[in-house]
Amino acid sequence: MSKTVLVVDDxxxxxxxxxxxxxxxxxxxxxxxxxxxxxxxxxxxxxxxxMLDYKLPIIDGHALVKQLVEKEIEIPIIVMSGLxxxxxxxxxxxxxxxxxxxxxxxxNEIRIMxxxxxxxxx
Numbered sequence: 001m002s003k004t005v006l007v008v009d010d011x012x013x014x015x016x017x018x019x020x021x022x023x024x025x026x027x028x029x030x031x032x033x034x035x036x037x038x039x040x041x042x043x044x045x046x047x048x049x050x051m052l053d054y055k056l057p058i059i060d061g062h063a064l065v066k067q068l069v070e071k072e073i074e075i076p077i078i079v080m081s082g083l084x085x086x087x088x089x090x091x092x093x094x095x096x097x098x099x100x101x102x103x104x105x106x107x108n109e110i111r112i113m114x115x116x117x118x119x120x121x122x
Contacts, residue, residue, distance in 0.1 A: 003027050006038060007019060008052045008064070010034060018110065034058040034059065038059075049077070051080060052080065054082075054086075054087040061079055065097060074095075076096060081103060
């Protein structure tokens, strides 16, 4: 069965770019444009990995991670942020956050990171 990555970002260009890159690696991709939509999708079917923008409308990245931890949902997360230092400071307390990467990011870095986390190397 194919592994699924949930990409959560309010910018359509980033969602579509990540969908293309991750799909090329052989994974299924679900898309969400805000934290509430992401929570709904996670409740319906848990993905194997979440690529999460830090700054989102409705429910932001930090609040989403906090809710997942409170619900004891343990899905690895890669947080994306234009201000990675600030995001890292807020997210370092959560074991489910595997990495915080800055925007813009390198696509090869994303490929390697997604593969390593899903294949259990990280």
